[in-house]
Every structure is written in structure tokens, then in C-alpha cells.
Amino acid sequence: MVSLASPVGRSETRGSIDPILSVTAPDMARVNELILKMAGSNVELIPEIADHLISSGGKRLRPMLTIASALAYGYQGDGHVKLATSVEFMHTATLLHDDVVDESDLRRGKKTARMIWGNQASVLVGDFLLGQAFKMMVEVGSLAALDILSTASAVIAEGEVWQLAAAKHMTTSEADYLAVVDAKTAALFAAAAEVGPVLAGAGDEARAAMHRYGRSLGLAFQLVDDVLDYGGASASLGKNTGDDFREGKITLPVILAYQAGNEAEKRFWQDAMESGQNDDAALAEATGLIRKHSALDATLDRARAYGEAAYESALTLPRGTAREALLGVVDFCIDRMH
Known part of the structure; x- marks a missing residue:
């Protein structure tokens, strides 16, 4: 099992999500109430399906970024x-x-x-949830926030199509892979963080800093997921290890192992990922090749570099509990094994 101990942290204790949970708790309680209200419908199937996923145990990190970034810049509204x-809702x-x-x-x-x-x-x-998301954006009345989140929605869809093509x-x-991650995952992290200072009227520099923070955090988050799929535990992922391999998903550890491999190893990857020869024996071989070429460590090094960029961006926020919470999230995302 690969270690994810992170040099990003600035203290002896590893990153924790607890500070951002504490800082955002009152407002996240209101978010949860609004989720239930806006997921409601006279069409019975809509709340059933929405509740199935919304209540499935996710940490709701992305909306917490919006709450914390707004609080960091002193926002007072709702x-x-x-x-x-x-x-x-966009994430769901x-x-x-x-x-x-x-x-x-x-x-x-x-x-x-x-x-x-x-x-x-x-x-x-x-589609219903996306419609409700845009309804709430319009109710807030900030064209800048609407622009940020609507642009992210288009970029996410574009990334999904790009991934499908590749x-x-x-x-x-x-x-190419990082560009897909940038679109599919990092774009929503970036938008979630950026709309906070927009609401607070904090100015262009604050917007840019929080956009960089969210984007870098999102890239780091996905790369750590890539590592965990081959070197983690199911509890860390919320899914079974090896699922990416079984589904034929070409992630960064696979790309790096393939590029470093000999001809026989390259043929193995082609058979496994392109032809669907991905049973348990193939997974064991894939994991061995990934470790042989240190692809997990190389992927984690990239995740840490993005984490460092996120940390540096967050240091520009006004000092306070919200800033400390956002800094702690960086280490948490890098060090989710422990």
C-alpha cells in the first residue's frame, strides 16, 4: 500500500477536514435543507433518485468550498x-x-x-438537478457568479465528451489526461471556490486566487484518487480498488507505466484497456507493472505539486478560521489514506 504522507502540510498533524466542517456547519445545515427542498417534485421518481445519491455519504466538499471562501472574505448575506x-446539484x-x-x-x-x-x-x-441549480443561481442575482458556474457546467460537459472520445x-x-481532469473535476472545484469572493465583492485578485486554489485542489484530488485505485483501501475511495482498471479507465498511473514499459508490457496494457482483458489476474499484473515503474509515486508527486499551488493561493486570503480551514483541506485531499 502506497503511503500518501504529504509534505504540503505545515504542521506535525496531517490535514483534516474537521476545521472546514466546523467553520461551515451552520451554513451547510441550511444547504442541506435547501437540497431537500429543491430536490422535491410531484414526480415521485425525481426525489427518489436524487435522494439515493445525495444521501450516499459524500463529504460535500465542493459546496463547503463555496461557503468557506465567502466567509473568508467577510460575506454577510445568504x-x-x-x-x-x-x-x-451540479456535482450530483x-x-x-x-x-x-x-x-x-x-x-x-x-x-x-x-x-x-x-x-x-x-x-x-x-438534467432536473441542473435546472434547479441554475434557478438558484439566478435567484442570487449575481451575473458574475452565474457566469462562473454556467461556464463550469459547459466545461464539465466538454470534458466528459473529451474523455469519451479518448x-x-x-x-x-x-x-491530454490532465486536460480532461482539468475540465471534468477541477473546473467545478475552481468555480465553487471563486464564487465566494465574488459574492463578497472582494475584487479580481481575490477571485483569481480562489480560482487557482480550487483548480489546483481539484487536480490534486483526482490524481490522489488515481493513486488510491491501485494502492489504497476501498474505504478511502467509496468504491472498490481496481474499479478504474475494470472499467477500462486510462488514468495517470496507467499512462506513466505504459510509457515506461517494454513492448510486451505495452501489449498487455493494450489488451487490458483497449480490448477489455481486465479480470482479477490482469489487475494483479497491472498493479505490479505500475509499482515496477514507480507510477504511483510519480502520480503522487504531481498531486503534491498541485497541492502546494493550492496552499500558496490560499495563503493570500485574509487571516482567520476560514483561511485555516481551506489550508487544511489541501492536506486532507492529499493525505486521504490515513
């Missing part, structure tokens, strides 16, 4: 609650759509919505 709920809709595209059977140890209610219902409920092609480069 628009951050609506935007945080919008962010969570993306998960519903992703599970259909990826043909996933499980998410956080539970059957995916598509396995219970079918692909069509999952896609349509995802799926199961071992010719995918590291740069």
Missing part, C-alpha cells in the same frame, strides 16, 4: 447558501450522468441509480 446548493448531476456514460454498477458501495432505475431516468433527473486509447498522453 447568497452563498444558494450557490453552494447549486454547486452540489455530473455523477448521475457519469455513471451512465461509464456504465458503472456501484458508487460508494451502493448500486448506482442507473442500475436501479435505468439510464434514461438517471440522465433526466440529472476512452480506451493507450495513445492518451499525460497532457
Whole structure:
């Protein structure tokens, strides 16, 4: 099992999500109430499917970024609650759509919505949640915030299409893969963090700093997920280790191991990822090759570099409990094994 001990941390204790949970708790309680209200519908299937995923145990880190970044800049209104709920609905809709595209059977140890209610219902409920997200954005009345989140929504969809086009092609480069992660994952982290200072009227420098923070955090977050899939524990992932491999997902450890491999190893990866020869024996071989070429360590090094960038960006925030919470999230994202 690979160690994820992180040099990003600035204290003897590892990163913890507890500070941001504490700082955002009152407002996140309001977010949770609004989630239940806005996921409601006279069409019975909509709240059933929405609740299936919303209540499945996710930490709701993205909406907490919106709350904490707004508080860090002294925001006093309630628009951050609506935007945080919008962010969570965007994320939930993306998960519903992703599970259909990826043909996933499980998410956080539970059957995916598509396995219970079918692909069509999952896609349509995802669309409903996106519609509700945009309704709340409009209610807040900030054109700048609407622009940030609507742009992120388009970028996320673009990233999903890009990933679909590149799926199961071992010719995918590291740069191409990171561009997909930037779009699919980092864009929403960046938008979630950036809208906080926008609501607070903190100015362009604050917006840019929080955008950099969120984007770097999102990239680090996904790369650590990539590492955990081959070197972690199921409890850390909310899914089974090796799921990415079984689904034929070409992640950074695979790309790096493939690029470093000999001809026989390259043929193995082509058979496994492009032709679907990905049983348990193949997973064991894949894990061995990834370790042989130190691909987990190399991926983690990149995650730590993004974490360092996120940390440096957060240091520009006004001093206070919200800033400390956002700094702690960086270490938490890097060091989720422990």
C-alpha cells in the first residue's frame, strides 16, 4: 500500500477536514435543507433518485468550498447558501450522468441509480438537478457568479465528451489526461471556490486566487484518487480498488507505466484497456507493472505539486478560521489514506 504522507502540510498533524466542517456547519445545515427542498417534485421518481445519491455519504466538499471562501472574505448575506446548493446539484448531476456514460454498477458501495432505475431516468433527473441549480443561481442575482458556474457546467460537459472520445486509447498522453481532469473535476472545484469572493465583492485578485486554489485542489484530488485505485483501501475511495482498471479507465498511473514499459508490457496494457482483458489476474499484473515503474509515486508527486499551488493561493486570503480551514483541506485531499 502506497503511503500518501504529504509534505504540503505545515504542521506535525496531517490535514483534516474537521476545521472546514466546523467553520461551515451552520451554513451547510441550511444547504442541506435547501437540497431537500429543491430536490422535491410531484414526480415521485425525481426525489427518489436524487435522494439515493445525495444521501450516499459524500463529504460535500465542493459546496463547503463555496461557503468557506465567502466567509473568508467577510460575506454577510445568504447568497452563498444558494450557490453552494447549486454547486452540489451540479456535482450530483455530473455523477448521475457519469455513471451512465461509464456504465458503472456501484458508487460508494451502493448500486448506482442507473442500475436501479435505468439510464434514461438517471440522465433526466440529472438534467432536473441542473435546472434547479441554475434557478438558484439566478435567484442570487449575481451575473458574475452565474457566469462562473454556467461556464463550469459547459466545461464539465466538454470534458466528459473529451474523455469519451479518448476512452480506451493507450495513445492518451499525460497532457491530454490532465486536460480532461482539468475540465471534468477541477473546473467545478475552481468555480465553487471563486464564487465566494465574488459574492463578497472582494475584487479580481481575490477571485483569481480562489480560482487557482480550487483548480489546483481539484487536480490534486483526482490524481490522489488515481493513486488510491491501485494502492489504497476501498474505504478511502467509496468504491472498490481496481474499479478504474475494470472499467477500462486510462488514468495517470496507467499512462506513466505504459510509457515506461517494454513492448510486451505495452501489449498487455493494450489488451487490458483497449480490448477489455481486465479480470482479477490482469489487475494483479497491472498493479505490479505500475509499482515496477514507480507510477504511483510519480502520480503522487504531481498531486503534491498541485497541492502546494493550492496552499500558496490560499495563503493570500485574509487571516482567520476560514483561511485555516481551506489550508487544511489541501492536506486532507492529499493525505486521504490515513
